[in-house]
Ligand SMILES: NC(=O)C1=CN([C@@H]2O[C@H](COP(=O)(O)OP(=O)(O)OC[C@H]3O[C@@H](n4cnc5c(N)ncnc54)[C@H](OP(=O)(O)O)[C@@H]3O)[C@@H](O)[C@H]2O)C=CC1
């Protein structure tokens with residue numbers, strides 16, 4: 151038995167993947183599509199019978215609880231429903247909360263004292279998971295025994311979970327790669343080519359590592375699935391909403407604002423945090439995305455600046 155809170159593309163895909171192991175309860179705040187058992191955010195995937203769809207929040211019991219609401223909604227969700235997420239919630243959202251500058255696990259620490267949060271993150275498009283394509287993810291939990299139990303409960307033959315105790319490293323990798331993917335989209339959409347994108351990804355990765363390690367992450371976590379792995383996926387696939395958002399901006403077109411694009415608010419949250427740490431100058435790519443997201447910098451100027459930094463040692 152598993153509970154998934156949040157019936158967007160990702161929560162629904164995880165419910166489908168985990169339904170091969172037993173019953174799954176999938177909660178969404180509004181499920182007008184429930185009768186047809188096909189989520190419009192995941193077209194073409196008919197939900198298996200093992201999934202119970204509900205708009206009524208279930209109280210947490212023994213079953214693992216996965217939380218897959220968008221990052222900017224997570225703080226309010228946790229504050230309003232602490233009894234629902236339980237004592238070992240598995241946090242699946244990628245980002246940093248703009249109002250508190252906290253990541254998912256710190257929000258849990260603040261709002262649900264005594265809980266042991268786990269983070270599920272890594273290179274994985276909802277559509278791929280829902281189609282049963284092979285996917286490898288990172289399951290991060292500071293408590294080794296809880297992490298082992300979750301790894302076993304949430305792995306399937308095609309959804310392979312690797313374990314770490316580096317929660318901050320895993321969640322920051324997933325949050326920061328979305329910001330770099332927007333920048334990669336901007337330079338690609340602006341027509342600068344694949345070589346420029348590779349340069350940007352490399353500099354973005356260095357920037358991710360600088361910021362995350364300053365906050366206590368282990369460098370090897372950033373080099374793993376949740377950091378480098380997800381950066382590569384998100385910066386190179388037009389399946390990514392963050393990449394597509396940047397690409398559209400780079401083309402000079404208006405982006406689709408109905409999509410969940412986590413990197414936008416996260417860029418601003420990361421810059422606010424970096425400023426308080428005195429390291430804003432170390433994050434030039436993130437600063438550019440934050441300025442574009444806040445409307446402070448024209449996209450054409452950002453695209454140029456992203457590729458015209460002063461010459462220096464690598
Ligand atoms: N899609 C993907 O491939 C992946 C996504 N993720 C992460 O998963 C998280 C969720 O993304 P995803 O599922 O794709 O998003 P979607 O845009 O597909 O769906 C968002 C869902 O969240 C719901 N929602 C919005 N606000 C609230 C709220 N205040 N309380 C409860 N539910 C709310 C929406 O409900 P409604 O329809 O009623 O508005 C909708 O069901 C993000 O952090 C994302 O980075 C991680 C890996 C892969």
Ligand SMILES: O=C(CO)COP(=O)(O)O
Pocket residue numbers: 244272273274275328331380383384389390391392393410411412
């Ligand atoms: O996190 C993801 C892939 O790992 C999904 O990326 P997008 O949110 O950019 O679509």
